[in-house]
Amino acid sequence: MHKCFPARGVMEGLLSRCRALPAPTTCGRQLSGYVPHRFYHRGPERGKRLVLSRMFQPQNLREDQVLSPEGRSGDLSCKSQRLMLQVGLIHPASPGCYHLLPYTVRAIEKLERVIDQEMQAIGGQKVNMPSLSPAELWRATKRWDLMGKELLRLRDRHGKEYCLGPTHEEAITALVASQQTLSYKQLPFLLYQVTRKFRDEPRPRFGLLRGREFYMKDMYTFDSSPEAALETYGLVCGAYSSLFHRLGLQCVRVQADVGSIGGTTSHEFQLPAEVGEDRFAVCPGCGFSANMETLHSSQTSCPACRGPLTESRGIEVGHTFYLGTKYSSVFSAQFTNAHGKPCLAEMGCYGLGVTRILAAGIEVLSTEDSVRWPSLLAPYHVCLIPPKKGSREEAATELTGGLYDLITEAVPQLRGEVLLDDRTHLTIGNRLKDANKFGYPFVIIAGKRALEDPAHFEVRCQNTGEVVFLTREGVTEFLSQVQVV
Amino acid sequence: MHKCFPARGVMEGLLSRCRALPAPTTCGRQLSGYVPHRFYHRGPERGKRLVLSRMFQPQNLREDQVLSPEGRSGDLSCKSQRLMLQVGLIHPASPGCYHLLPYTVRAIEKLERVIDQEMQAIGGQKVNMPSLSPAELWRATKRWDLMGKELLRLRDRHGKEYCLGPTHEEAITALVASQQTLSYKQLPFLLYQVTRKFRDEPRPRFGLLRGREFYMKDMYTFDSSPEAALETYGLVCGAYSSLFHRLGLQCVRVQADVGSIGGTTSHEFQLPAEVGEDRFAVCPGCGFSANMETLHSSQTSCPACRGPLTESRGIEVGHTFYLGTKYSSVFSAQFTNAHGKPCLAEMGCYGLGVTRILAAGIEVLSTEDSVRWPSLLAPYHVCLIPPKKGSREEAATELTGGLYDLITEAVPQLRGEVLLDDRTHLTIGNRLKDANKFGYPFVIIAGKRALEDPAHFEVRCQNTGEVVFLTREGVTEFLSQVQVV
Numbered sequence: 014m015h016k017c018f019p020a021r022g023v024m025e026g027l028l029s030r031c032r033a034l035p036a037p038t039t040c041g042r043q044l045s046g047y048v049p050h051r052f053y054h055r056g057p058e059r060g061k062r063l064v065l066s067r068m069f070q071p072q073n074l075r076e077d078q079v080l081s082p083e084g085r086s087g088d089l090s091c092k093s094q095r096l097m098l099q100v101g102l103i104h105p106a107s108p109g110c111y112h113l114l115p116y117t118v119r120a121i122e123k124l125e126r127v128i129d130q131e132m133q134a135i136g137g138q139k140v141n142m143p144s145l146s147p148a149e150l151w152r153a154t155k156r157w158d159l160m161g162k163e164l165l166r167l168r169d170r171h172g173k174e175y176c177l178g179p180t181h182e183e184a185i186t187a188l189v190a191s192q193q194t195l196s197y198k199q200l201p202f203l204l205y206q207v208t209r210k211f212r213d214e215p216r217p218r219f220g221l222l223r224g225r226e227f228y229m230k231d232m233y234t235f236d237s238s239p240e241a242a243l244e245t246y247g248l249v250c251g252a253y254s255s256l257f258h259r260l261g262l263q264c265v266r267v268q269a270d271v272g273s274i275g276g277t278t279s280h281e282f283q284l285p286a287e288v289g290e291d292r293f294a295v296c297p298g299c300g301f302s303a304n305m306e307t308l309h310s311s312q313t314s315c316p317a318c319r320g321p322l323t324e325s326r327g328i329e330v331g332h333t334f335y336l337g338t339k340y341s342s343v344f345s346a347q348f349t350n351a352h353g354k355p356c357l358a359e360m361g362c363y364g365l366g367v368t369r370i371l372a373a374g375i376e377v378l379s380t381e382d383s384v385r386w387p388s389l390l391a392p393y394h395v396c397l398i399p400p401k402k403g404s405r406e407e408a409a410t411e412l413t414g415g416l417y418d419l420i421t422e423a424v425p426q427l428r429g430e431v432l433l434d435d436r437t438h439l440t441i442g443n444r445l446k447d448a449n450k451f452g453y454p455f456v457i458i459a460g461k462r463a464l465e466d467p468a469h470f471e472v473r474c475q476n477t478g479e480v481v482f483l484t485r486e487g488v489t490e491f492l493s494q495v496q497v498v
Numbered sequence: 499m500h501k502c503f504p505a506r507g508v509m510e511g512l513l514s515r516c517r518a519l520p521a522p523t524t525c526g527r528q529l530s531g532y533v534p535h536r537f538y539h540r541g542p543e544r545g546k547r548l549v550l551s552r553m554f555q556p557q558n559l560r561e562d563q564v565l566s567p568e569g570r571s572g573d574l575s576c577k578s579q580r581l582m583l584q585v586g587l588i589h590p591a592s593p594g595c596y597h598l599l600p601y602t603v604r605a606i607e608k609l610e611r612v613i614d615q616e617m618q619a620i621g622g623q624k625v626n627m628p629s630l631s632p633a634e635l636w637r638a639t640k641r642w643d644l645m646g647k648e649l650l651r652l653r654d655r656h657g658k659e660y661c662l663g664p665t666h667e668e669a670i671t672a673l674v675a676s677q678q679t680l681s682y683k684q685l686p687f688l689l690y691q692v693t694r695k696f697r698d699e700p701r702p703r704f705g706l707l708r709g710r711e712f713y714m715k716d717m718y719t720f721d722s723s724p725e726a727a728l729e730t731y732g733l734v735c736g737a738y739s740s741l742f743h744r745l746g747l748q749c750v751r752v753q754a755d756v757g758s759i760g761g762t763t764s765h766e767f768q769l770p771a772e773v774g775e776d777r778f779a780v781c782p783g784c785g786f787s788a789n790m791e792t793l794h795s796s797q798t799s800c801p802a803c804r805g806p807l808t809e810s811r812g813i814e815v816g817h818t819f820y821l822g823t824k825y826s827s828v829f830s831a832q833f834t835n836a837h838g839k840p841c842l843a844e845m846g847c848y849g850l851g852v853t854r855i856l857a858a859g860i861e862v863l864s865t866e867d868s869v870r871w872p873s874l875l876a877p878y879h880v881c882l883i884p885p886k887k888g889s890r891e892e893a894a895t896e897l898t899g900g901l902y903d904l905i906t907e908a909v910p911q912l913r914g915e916v917l918l919d920d921r922t923h924l925t926i927g928n929r930l931k932d933a934n935k936f937g938y939p940f941v942i943i944a945g946k947r948a949l950e951d952p953a954h955f956e957v958r959c960q961n962t963g964e965v966v967f968l969t970r971e972g973v974t975e976f977l978s979q980v981q982v983v
Contacts, residue, residue, distance in 0.1 A: 069623050069687050071677045104673055106628045107660075112673055113626035121626075138554050141598035141606075143591045143711045144629070144662075144694060145650075165630075167652035167662075169710075170698045175592070177629075177652075177662075188589055188597055192556045202554050206603075209629060209694065213655050225654075226628045 062417050064435040065396075069115055071101040091288045093376035094220030096384050100450055109217025109225030113368075116451075119392035120371055121228065125207050126498045127259060127389060128230050128365065131252040137203040137232060142184045144209060148174035150183035153343050159273055165213050165225075177211035182274070182340050182362055185233040189358065190346040197237040197350050200358070201245050205232035207367060219288065221372035222328060228367035235358040237348060239337070242359035246278070246335050249363045253282055253331050256365075260387040262374055264330060267293045268303040271334060274362065278335035283327030284373050291329050294322040328373045329366070336360040384452035385476065389498050394430040395420065396453040398444050400463070402437040409463035410437070416457070416470065416485055423489040426497040449475065455495070457488065547902050548878075549920040554600055556586040576773045578861035579705030581869050585935055594702025594710030598853075601936075604877035605856055606713065610692050611983045612744060612874060613715050613850065616737040622688040622717060627669045629694060633659035635668035638828050644758055650696050650710075662696035667759065667825050667847055670718040674843065675831040682722040682835050685843070686730050690717035692852060704773065706857035707813060713852035720843040722833060724822070727844035731763070731820050734848045738767055738816050741850075745872040747859055749815060752778045753788035756819060759847065763820035768812030769858050776814050779807040813858040814851070821845040869937035870961065874983050879915040880905065881938040883929050885948070887922040894948035895922070901942070901955065901970055908974040911982040934960065940980070942973065 097103045103111040113121065129139065148166075151157035157164075157176075164176040178184065185204060189195070210229040217225050232249065236242035250266065257264040262284055269281040281304055283293050292305040294312075298320035305324070308316075315322055338357040340346070347355045366373075371390065378385040386392075399413035400406035414433070421428050432453070434444045441458055448456045454476055462469040462482055469482040472491065483491060582588045588596040598606065614624065633651075636642035642649075642661075649661040663669065670689060674680070695714045702710050717734065721727035735751065742749040747769055754766040766789055768778050777790040779797075783805035790809070793801075800807055823842040825831070832840045851858075856875065863870040871877075884898035885891035898918070906913050917938070919929045926943055933941045939961055947954040947967055954967040957976065968976060 066684070067621070069625075069689060104676065106669065106673075107630065107632045107658075110628040110630050112628070112669070115623045115625060118624045118626050136552070138600045139603045140554075140600060141603050143595040143597070145592065145595050145696070145711050147592045162655045165652055165654065167650055169650065170647045170700065173592075184591065184597070188591075191589065199552070204554055211630070215655065226630050 062414065062433050063429070063431065064433050066435050071104065091219045091222065091376065092379060092381065093222065093372045096379055097220055097372065097375065100384055103220060109214055111221060111224065116392040117371070120386065120390045121367065123390045123498050124367060124371060127256060128207060128367070131256045132203070132205050132232060135203065135248050135252050137205050139206060140204050141206050141208060142178070142181050144177050144211065145175045146178040146184055148176065150187060151176060154183055154340065156183070156273065162215070163212050165211050179210050179212040180274070180364070181231055182233065186340040186344045186346050186360070189235055190344040195348040197348050200235055200237045200348060201241060202235045203232060203245065205230060221368040222376070223290070224368065227369065230365040230367055232363040234361040234363070235346065237350065237356070237359070239359050242335060242361055246333065246361050249361070250280065250333055253333070253365070257282065260374060260389060262377070262387060265293065265295065265302055265327065268307055269332065270304060270306045274334050275339045276334040276336035280333050281329050282331035284330050284377060285325050286328050286373065286377050287326055288376060289326040289328040291327045292324060293327055294324050296320050296322055328369070328376070330370050330373055331366070332364045334362045336362055379452070383450050386452050388454055388476065389496060391452065391454050393432045393453055394427060394495055394497060395455045395457060395492065396432045396434055396448045398434045398441055398448065398456065398458045399437060400459050401440050406459060406461060406463060409459040409468065412463055412468050413459040416488060419485060420489055420492060424493045427492060427495065430497060455492065547899070547918050548914070548916065549918050551920050556589065576704045576707065576861065577864060577866065578707065578857045581860065581864055582705055582857065585869055588705060594699055596706060596709065601877040602856070605871065605875045606852065608875045608983050609852060609856060612741060613692060613852070616741045617688070617690050617717065620688065620733050620737050622690050624691060625689050626691050626693060627663070627666050629662050629696065630660045631663040631669055633661065635672060636661060639668055639825065641668070641758065647700070648697050650698050664695050664697045665759070665849070666716055667718065671825040671829040671831050671845070674720055675829040680833040682833050685720055685722045685833060686726060687720045688717060688730065690715060706853040707861070708775070709853070712854065715850040715852055717848040719846040720831065722835065722841070722844070724844050727820060727846055731818065731846050734846065735765065735818055738818070738850070742767065745859060745874060747862070747872060750778065750780060750787055750812065753792055754817065755789060755791045759819050760824045761819045761821035765818045766814050767816030769815050769862060770810050771813050771858065771862050772811055773861060774811040774813040776812045777809060778812055779809050781805050781807055813854070813861070815855050815858055816851070817849045819847045821847055864937070868935050871937050873939055873961065874981060876937065876939050878917045878938055879912060879980055879982060880940045880942060880977065881917050881919055881933045883919045883926055883933065883941065883943045884922060885944050886925050891944060891946060891948060894944040894953065897948055897953050898944040901973065904970060905974055905977060909978045912977060912980065915982060940977070
């Protein structure tokens with residue numbers, strides 16, 4: 014027994030008083046605990062099971078029915094857009110704007126968790142800034158005019174002008190500047206958000222790869238000296254590398270142009286892909302890499318080692334900028350240094366295209382007709398396929414339900430991650446075809462060998478194509494090693 | 499040993515191949531694992547500790563420095579707005595728009611998790627619809643004109659008209675209508691999202707209670723008959739009751755007007771509060787309750803039992819509508835019934851003000867000068883206060899660090915929930931004052947009794963004011979019962 018004071022009973026009473034703000038014992042709790050069978054399949058004695066037949070998922074469209082938002086099927090010029098429309102991951106709302114359907118929302122939420130982990134591991138603190146961004150902030154940095162038609166602009170009922178924020182350097186700098194007493198001891202601050210951004214693309218295309226409304230992670234850092242700011246810069250770049258590594262995406266960090274953001278140093282994280290709209294050069298000899306925009310058009314040899322350059326196309330999934338005092342000087346974002354004097358903060362800004370990373374991952378990992386996900390982001394990790402109704406294997410149907418319950422009990426991290434394909438009017442083959450299209454990392458089938466004693470289930474690893482037969486215990490032991498975020 | 503085939507070593511290899519899409523062993527992982535001491539306090543041998551001195555938190559403002567977004571301190575006419583500005587939970591961006599600072603983001607993310615749990619427990623599926631909502635959708639239901647100045651409107655570079663969605667009946671109905679083959683067997687669908695909404699309030703006020711940009715949970719349901727739709731209606735109302743019960747907020751469900759949303763049946767969930775902008779009547783005799791808007795101004799007795807009515811003010815935190823076919827008829831959202839005939843879907847819509855629930859909870863639970871949170875939503879559950887530097891108790895400083903590590907190891911659900919107030923240049927008393935203002939549910943102090951053998955820590959439950967002294971083991975046993983979402 015632990016030594017503790019006061020005794021256990023006293024402590025429990027104490028805790029229940031501390032925790033419980035007065036709340037009536039309504040029937041609400043019971044009501045919401047009641048889930049009618051029409052939402053989930055209920056096992057004979059166990060809990061709820063997620064079943065495929067209840068998913069809101071406009072899948073199985075014939076290819077010729079999948080149209081671009083502009084209504085022409087010929088515009089679907091990239092694989093991820095076509096596949097995501099086909100299996101019902103996204104649905105067009107207006108040009109460059111998509112509804113994210115349930116599978117995609119799950120994948121995006123997982124991606125946001127991985128991003129949170131990486132940003133918080135280097136000291137990032139999460140904030141959330143409004144989309145409505147007052148014109149005066151943008152006029153102060155002259156970007157109200159510079160950004161031209163890319164800004165979506167509007168007026169409120171009083172005639173006051175706003176834009177819908179595509180990025181938030183102005184807003185965050187004004188926010189930090191509003192802190193009256195900031196000491197060098199408090200710095201650095203690494204402030205980030207994961208929110209919707211808006212950009213009036215002249216020609217939105219490729220689905221989530223280039224939209225007008227999209228999710229972005231934008232981080233802004235505030236340091237007390239250029240040296241400290243560059244140290245922070247390296248730290249964030251390291252976190253980005255770690256993120257892409259965990260997602261299994263081989264990105265290349267290239268020197269980049271600073272564009273309308275400004276500053277003196279900038280890098281892009283490019284995911285090599287044929288459909289990519291960026292062109293970058295890599296020197297296999299010394300590792301130099303740069304966006305072609307930063308090189309002279311005549312340049313064919315590496316500026317560092319004079320070796321030949323290799324050119325690739327890439328999708329820009331991240332971008333980092335060392336800004337110096339470009340924004341802090343405009344808004345007087347200051348701190349007090351060790352000598353008690355006010356100094357301008359040295360800033361950096363760092364973007365990740367959240368919806369774009371998902372689409373880019375699908376673009377480079379998928380086959381021509383089947384979605385493949387970065388494993389960590391798969392909306393559901395496991396799909397269970399019970400036998401067809403009326404088949405010789407039908408006796409194994411209950412075994413499959415039992416396996417579902419066993420997995421969610423024995424492998425806690427897979428709770429909510431296992432889907433039962435209850436469309437038992439379809440053959441196993443037809444359902445396996447669908448599972449292949451959707452790209453669940455693991456598909457478990459109750460086929461002939463499920464009737465053996467002990468029963469063996471067919472486990473298919475869709476990322477490698479490997480197939481093994483495992484007992485119930487084998488399945489749970491195997492799945493207990495799956496990483497879930 | 500479990501029976502399993504193939505053997506363990508084979509399985510591990512298999513899994514690592516299944517899981518790992520090709521990824522280079524870059525130094526990214528190591529880089530992001532490296533966290534310099536300036537971000538966190540590092541224990542002598544343990545992991546990272548979250549420390550207060552590094553928080554981006556413009557707290558401790560003098561009361562007269564806290565201004566409304568309009569710049570006048572007299573406009574701060576409600577407690578939650580004043581407290582949230584004062585301790586640095588929100589910061590004004592423009593009238594009715596606020597930056598959410600790190601503590602608030604943590605609380606809102608917790609609230610979203612509770613909402614997800616309740617919505618998914620009744621079969622809700624999460625989607626995400628764009629903010630840019632095409633004018634033609636709103637013209638189809640005539641709401642483009644009906645909504646008047648509440649809609650924020652804009653044009654894109656091609657002159658196409660949009661509004662920023664305050665609600666999404668049109669969008670979701672058009673989305674469901676686009677599904678060609680919907681069978682009655684698939685219904686009901688309960689589709690919801692938690693996203694930013696926009697409403698051009700003529701007079702935004704009370705901080706997050708009535709803003710122009712805010713987070714809302716909106717759910718839309720599709721049923722095959724009016725009876726089924728009303729069953730779903732009851733189910734969602736039950737989930738709402740459960741949610742508020744878990745948050746410790748005593749809401750009243752009252753009959754309400756359908757307003758511009760339409761339909762035939764509607765209820766509001768009202769949180770009684772002096773500052774509330776709604777007025778509702780309750781009959782203590784029979785339980786009848788209704789928004790005053792739905793009653794004749796002369797009505798003073800209960801329409802059900804003729805008993806006297808009691809009037810209250812409330813903050814509307816939820817609203818439910820049974821819509822019938824009002825929207826499905828406009829967009830032809832149909833399903834095929836049991837006889838193979840196309841029928842219009844019966845709809846409901848259900849809103850929860852996410853940012854508003856947080857502010858309303860703070861409004862009704864806080865004291866005049868200290869924030870109190872719905873326990874589940876507290877940004878950090880525990881604040882540890884080590885002795886002042888140079889004090890007689892300073893010897894217990896390391897014990898406090900050790901306690902921090904012990905808690906996060908022994909109570910896994912509290913990882914990331916424990917904050918160390920490392921501002922040891924301040925007295926314990928001053929830091930306790932701050933902790934009281936911030937409303938951490940549990941404050942643990944290393945005072946005189948930390949020098950006893952065994953050391954005893956002072957544990958303060960801020961929601962009840964109770965104080966106990968516990969050993970290390972007592973603290974972890976006590977905290978292991980804290981509910982974290």
